[in-house]
Structure formats: C-alpha cells, structure tokens
Amino acid sequence: MTDSTDPRRLALSRRDALALLGGAGIALSSSSLASAQERPRRGGVLKISAAANPSSLDPATGGAGSDHTFLYTMYDTLTEWDYATLAPKPGLAESWSYSDPQTLVLNIRGGVTFHDGTKLDAEAVKFNLDRNKTDKRSNIKADLVAVSSVDVTGPQQVTLKLANPDSALPGILSDRAGMMVSPAAVKAKDNLDRTPVGCGAYTFVSWNDNDRIVVKRNDKYWREGKPYLDGIEFAIIPELTTGLRSVIAGQNDFIYSLPPRQKAILDRAKSLQIVTGPTVYCVQLYLNWARPPFDNIKVRQALNFAIDRETFVRAAFAGIGEPARMNLPSSHWAYDKAIAGLYPYDPEKAKKLLAEAGHANGLSIEFGGYTDQDSVQRQEILIEQLRKAGFNIRFGNGSIAEASAAFFGAEKKYAALLSAWTGRPDPSLTYSLMYSKDAYYNAGRGEVPAELTAAIKDSRSSEDQDTRRKAFATVQRLVMENAFVAPLAFQFELDAMSAKVKGFRPNLLGKPKYEDVWLQG
Amino acid sequence: MSDVSIQRPPHVIRRWLASHIAATIALLVLTFLVVLAVAAPVIAPYAPTAQDANNMLSPPTNLHWLGTDDLGRDILSRLIYGAPTTVYACLLAVGVALLIGLPVGLIAGFFGGKVDAVISRVIDTFLAFPAIVLAIAVTSALGIGLTNSMISVGIVFFPQLARLVRARTLIVRQDLYVEAARCFGASSLHILWRHVLPNTIQPVIVQVTLLLGTALLAEASLSFLGLGIQPPNPSWGAMLARAYQYMEIAPEQMYSPGLAILITALAFNTLGESLRVSLDPTSRGR
C-alpha cells in the first residue's frame, strides 16, 4: 500500500543502524553477500515491479511517498542520507555549516550538469529552493517553512536565512525539497510533471500512466563510473501479489515494500534473494479529537486499551513488524521506554473508561479507510478487537486520496482514519505536523496542550542530541497521555530480487535507491 | 397459448417438477440457499468474524471443515454467512430492475407512438453499454458499498426487463379483449393492471430467474474489485478477493467460494431455462 498521508520517513540513529545491519545481514542470502567482493559489471536493464503510478515526476508538485523510488533515479539531492543511519551526508552540496543557529551555508559541487546540458550552480539551487517554497503548485512548502530567504553568496554557494533555529534542515534537503530540477526546463515548460529534467544518474525516457516508466543511463553523470546499469524499467503493477508473481516468473528482477504476508511465498521461491529491515512506517488510527466521541479523552484512552497490538502484528504483518506504542519505533534514538507501557491490552479497562464517558452500552462510530486488500484486512482485525471492548466500528472506505481528503480536509468525515505515517526526515516534523493546533494531520484542528507545543519547539532549537531526546520524551508522553493517536504497528521492509541483481542495499527510509545496483551477466 | 392461467394448482407444479429433474435439483439448491440465508446464525459453527491468530490459513480439520482464512476465521461459517448477503444482493438488484423495467416497458408498449420511440431508443442505448462497466460507473457515483453497487446493477439490468415487457405488451395490446375493454371506456391504468400486466408475467418470471443468476455474478465481481461489500461482512466475491492475495500460499482458499457462486448461478440459470421452455411462448421449439 502506498501512503498518501505522508511522503516522508524520518531519520534514525546509529542504534537503528546496528539493528538494521543485524537484520539485513541475516536476511540477505549468501549469494548476494558474496557479491560484495565481485567487481560490478556495467550494462543491462533492471526491471522493477513498482506498486504505484507516480503522482508526478516533478519533486515539487508530487505528493505520494511512493514517488521517491522513481525520483531518486533522475534527481540528485543537495544532501543524501546514509543508508544505515539516515544521517545526512554530502550530495550535490559538498558541505554545509551553520554559521549561526539561524544561518545555513551550502557549498555546491562544481561541474555538475542537468540532463538538458545546463549547469548546476548557486543560482540554480536558489531557483529550486525558492520554487519549492513559493510556487503555487508546490506541495512541499511546509518542508521549507523555516527558511526565510535564500541568497547566492558565491558562484557555487548559497546561504539560507532561517526564521527560527532549525536543526532538521540538512535532513530535509535529502528529501523532495533537496531534489534539483533544471531551471531552464522549468522556465521553458512551466510543468515538469511528465517531463522530468534533473541531474541524476538516469535520464527520463518515457512514462505510460499505470503501465511503465523507463529511464536510461546519464552518460555525463558526475559520479565517476556510475551508474552501472544501462537503464531501469519500472513496470507499474498495483497489486503487490501480482508484482511478486512477475518477479518469481522472471518477468521482473526486483520488487520492494512487499506486505509481510508474502514472506511465506518468498521462502518457497528459492531462486529469489530476500531483503528485510526495520522501518519507521507506522500504521495508525488518526483521531479527530475536536468532535464527539473522540473529544473525550476517556474514549481515546479506551480505544488505545482496546487494541491488542501483538496480535495485530501477528495477523496483519505475519509477525514481521513491531507493535507501535508511540510514533517512534523502539530502536529510535528518541524512543522513551517509560511511555511504552501506557496502554497494555486491557479490554475490561477500555469498557470501564467507555462507561465513564457515558457509553456503557457500547459506542457505534464510523471510521474511514482505504479499499485495498491490506487495508481491508487491518480493518477486519480492528473491528473484531474493538468489538470486544464495546466499540461497534463501521468502516466507510474510499480511495486513498478521497478518504484522506474527507477526513483531514474541510469535510471532517469519520471519527478516525485507519492509515499510516511514513515519517519525516526529522522526528520533530512528525510531531509538529500531527500535533500542532493548525496542522493538516490534526484532522479536527483540535486544541493541544501548551506544553506540547512548547516541547515540539524545543526539540528543533538545539543541535545537541541529549537535549533533543529529552524534549522528544516530553512530546511523546504528552501525545500518548492525551491519546491523540492510536498507533498500531511499525511495518518492516521486505524486498525480493532475482539472483542476478547485485549491489542492492536496503535503507531505513524504505524507499529503494538503485545507485550501486548492477546485474550479473 | 398466451392465456395459460397464472394460478396453477400445486399438483401441476409437482408434475412439472417431476418431469424436469434438473429444475427440481436447481430449486432444491435455491431452497437450501434461502434456508442458509435465514438460519445462518443457527447453522454456522462459528461467528463469521471470529478471529484466531493462532490458526491462520489452516487446511481443513475436524474443527474447521473447510479450513480457516488469513485471519483464522472459519471458512465454512463465512460461506454460510455469505448466503444472506447473496440473497439480499440478488433480490435488491433484480427488485430495482423490476421497479424501473416493468413500468417503463408497460408504458412504452401500451402507449406506443412517440413515447415508445423515445423509450426504445433509451433502452437500446443502455443495452449498448457493457453491463458491468456501466454498473462500475454508477457505483462510483452512488458510492462504494453492497447496497449502492446492487442498486447500480439493478439500474443496468432494467432495460432487459423493459424490452421484454414492452414486446409482450405490444402483443397483448393487439388482442381483442384489450380493445374491447377500451371500447367499454376502462381507464388506461385499469387496462394495464387488469389485462396487460398479467399477460407479461410469465416471460418476466423467466427473465427474473435468469437475472438473479447474473446479479449474483455481478455482486461477486464488484465485491472482488472492492466496489461491493465492505468489511467485515462476508461475501463470496470478497472471500475470493482475499483468497487471491494468498494464491501461492494457500490456493485451496479460492475453491469453496468460487464453487458456491458457480453452483448458485447454475441453479438460477437451470431453473430459468426450464421455466422458459415451459412458460415463454416465444421460445417454444428451441
């Protein structure tokens, strides 16, 4: 399932990296580990089964988290994330520094050209950041909300003036906001949605909606010797089951973000290499706490007590996942153990709380959800679990765009929405986007405690991890004590590839990059 | 031929059934379906939504005769609870089709002239649409869900009934007794009700029986596509949609719901065909 509610995932720490390496090391088959010593071969076309048609191939105007894996092939970013830690590292920006907490200086790599032959210089970077910040069609204005101005301070240097200290910015520039498009192409066409021009390793060839996206090697790519592949063909196959079938049958070489239940199939298909790793993708119930019945804290808490998260993970994720107690997984550096025990599975307590809230005879409500089979399965599990605590849930389902808009938008339909949060480059964004008074993902634009708002602000004003961790602990405690959300589970990444695919590494973001991938002859 | 009496004494029906073995079996199957639909809570060994995370995708056992599904729910129980869904869906769709089709057909056939010309054009146009495609579009307009999708199917089916009723009405209208009734000054409504409608009933019964089978297939298709029934209510089509997800791991999940649909649709069709041979004068000799 693609998640529309949020396109980004958040950065994790070294501890996650260790967890990841452990997990992936075991999961990777021996043949692919052996490949680490082999010399990459040039040539060949990688065929990928992709689950969703992109919303747009212009990083500024798209809105789906599933777009990134296409975008990464054609656009390079100002910063890049470390595969294992998601810590920002140099990309198109060779280096950066905060000259003071409200000034970020980026030094741009020289000698990089866009696919249309124009140069990547400070002017081009300023053009992109201004466009992302202010263009009418930009979907990522919020990412750069802290940036008050972008100045060209050298041929290859830009300086970002910040409205308030924002230590999350380098991470943000590894995402959509940092993807550089050709200013010349934008000026010529005004719309790159379907004709992307970046400076990435691959150039755009064609896009047939819901069918196929083809990119080919950028011969003038700035990284010496890269890419290895002649090109990549994405076949868009929305049903992941069907997509996996195509990989097993050899029609495609690679498929990513498989639902965990496919593990049983993967284990049986011996010719495939399997890749797994933890991610920060959180399946959760968004609540509208500005309106009955969830305006009552007791009802929200009852909901949290009524969910058997262990069983949920077992039934919906075949055990390949982690019960979610807050918006961060247990391996995250900002995770706070003390909060994890707030809501053990306790249907009796839930019933009692419901009764105290005036729903002694049970409570009938309508939730929103999506129509795909994975979503429907999760709904069925929840309906049954919640029924035992006196919640009588009905799901009104629609497409992702429709149900999400109905719940978060002006209509304010449904008491809750079963969806997911894919995370942000920095946890502070995750919290401010869901738990600020006027945040879009605060569906009811409901009131939040002043100390929560203050704690979120604190978490962004320091670069010191310990200070930030304390601030995040406060944020999470307030969010969960108020039960503004009912987190369910963190999903794990599950990819499958044919034996000839070499050099692929999973990342914590769960959005595959193919920069090191090559094909065995 | 067209004046076969409508009220038949029971022994005629019995004799008819005796000479139509296939129809008898079909009727038994459909009776069984109705019994299941009414008595599902009594018959089913488990609640259709009862989940068991320790027993998912289990093959048939003593406790679960048809095994369990991806959430550990008893497949047999879900099949049984699929019966009320099926009956409701089929009746709703065909009911809507009748509600629109009967009056439209009667009016077109009885009044003739320009009214008929316009209505016939509309009917022709509707028939040019591939049925399920139009049903999908109407469902998208009304909103996803079992009731809405079956209303859509009914809307899409009405032209078939309307055309049939119109054709019969045209014939009946020529008959002397309608002319006679008209001469005596009976109102149009009265003539339609007393003389025309009874004479269209037999072919309509045949068509309705066949449409029930088609409605079942339409329900299964729409639920399979995710436009029909919504969780957690079981429907055979929705069961197949889920089974499709587990085809590599547990292909046997798709056998029983598919067979249930097949057998029920076959029963409707067989009964309909047998009735057609006996009741519909226009198809005699085929």
Add this chain to the structure above:
Amino acid sequence: MARRSTTRIIGGRLLQALPVIFLATFIVFSILKLIPGDIAVTLAGDNATDARLDEIRALYGLDQPFFVQYGAWLWKAVQGDLSRSLLSGEPVIAAIARQFPNTLLIVFIAIIISLTVGVPLGIAAAIKPGGVIDRLVTFVSSLGIATPYFWLGMLLVDLFALRLNWLPATGAKSLSVAPLDAIQHAILPAMAIAAGGIAAISRQLRASLMDILSSQFVRTLTAKGLSPSAILWKHGLKNVGVNLLTVTGLLVNNMLAATVVVEAVFAIPGMGNLIVRAAIQRDLPMVQGVIFAMVIVVILVNLITDLLCATIDPRIEA
C-alpha cells in the same frame, strides 16, 4: 424489394447509430453528475485554501451549470478531445489509446477461442439431439455461463502460470512491439472469458441448426436420401452463418464487460484497469471517456455484423 446500394446502407445505419451514441454520452454524463461531495476537495489535497478550491473548480469547469458542462464536454469530444484525467492530468484519449489495444487483443483472442471450440461443439450437439454429446455440450455450456470469469482466471493462473509455468501470470505486452509476447500474455485472460463465449456460441449454433434440420426444406432433402451430416454441411452451415455472426457481435459487448473484471486478476493495463481505478478515485473524465470508448466499439461492432449479415444473406435488410 430493391436492394439499396452498400454506401446507402452503411450511411443509413450510421445515422441510426448516432442518436444512440449521443444518448449514451448524455446518460453517462448525467449519472456521473450524481456524485455527491465536491471532487475539488479531493483534487486540492493537503492544506487546500478556499481560493485554491475555486481555482480548481474553474479549471475543470465544475462551477458551471450542468448543461454547459455537458455541452462543453460533448463539443470537445466531437473534436476527439475527451479532456484530461483529474488525477494524473493525462489526456483521457491518450490513456484509452494506450490501454484499449490490450483489452481488444484479449477480446479478439477470446472470440477466436470461442468460435474454434464453440462451433464444433454446437454442430456435434445438433447432429444427435438428446445424445451423449448433446447432453455434455449442454452441461458444459451451462457451466460456462454460470462460472465467474475472474474465478476461472484465478484457477487458470494457479494451474498454467504458478504450477506449470507455461504462460505468464500477469501484465501485457504491446502487440506492435512484441507480437508473440503480447499474445502469450493475452491467452490466459482470453481463456477465462472465452468460457461464456463457447457456451453462447455452441448453444446458439445448436438451436439454429436444429431449426433448420426440422424445417420443411431439409425434410424434403432427407426424403431424397441425403444423410443428415451431408445436409448440415451443404445447407445448414450456410444458413446459420447469419445467426452465428449475430451472436458473435453480441459477444463483443459481453466480453468487454468480462475483461474489465478479469484484467484485475492478471494485472493487465487495459480498459478495466482504467475504469476500476478511475471509479474508485472518482476521476470523472476518465470514467466518462472509457465508457464512451467502449460504447463506440460496441456500436461499431453491431454495425459491422449487421452489414456482414446483409452481405451473407441478401434477404436481410441492413
């Protein structure tokens, strides 16, 4: 009765088809206008302002009265412009041009399968009415009508793709780029929807053959000492050609409908894929365009079969 010239016949039939096409557009357009809620809200996405909503409404003409919207759509449609998808922004006509061939190839192969299997079955059944073959054919054709196509598709995938690995399980290839590949991909879905076609053709053929065999004309021939199979061969088949053509024409409609569902099983980017996605997401122009294109094909096929019938049997006035 004087025979009219072919061009006049075609012209006349086209004129008859026009109001149907026109009515079809009107029906589709009015049905989809029943959609409650405001599509602009969905389109605007996150953090939409009222100004943005107005902008979107104006962009798609959603602020206009019904008949103005319809008129505008029709006027553009006549010029070959079915407007753009609300979601991807792609011209609807381009999406249809890309995906319809996949669907048509499946329908085409399904018709060929239906004919090659259905015709011999129908003849065999008619030669000895009530015989073992007849009963068997009747039974199989009953099954063919009652089987959910998508279920049959699943069974076929399970057997031929997953267990035997003979044919690809999913997807489609372009006929112009890789013809053999394209046909391979289309075979399983075509088989799934051909079941109904086989049933319809064998039934219809059996019935019309038996009509002829029981007719006065044939009885005379039998009296002259011709064997039933000789009669069938010489006189029967020619006469049932018209019947067969008519059934085949009607089948195209049924099969287009069946493909819509079966495509989901095989993940084929065809018309079914387009319309199901568009219907769930309420992408109106796309739904309108897809149905419109299908109706046009159905009407054209009807037209062609009528004309062919008239050619085969001049007694029929097209």
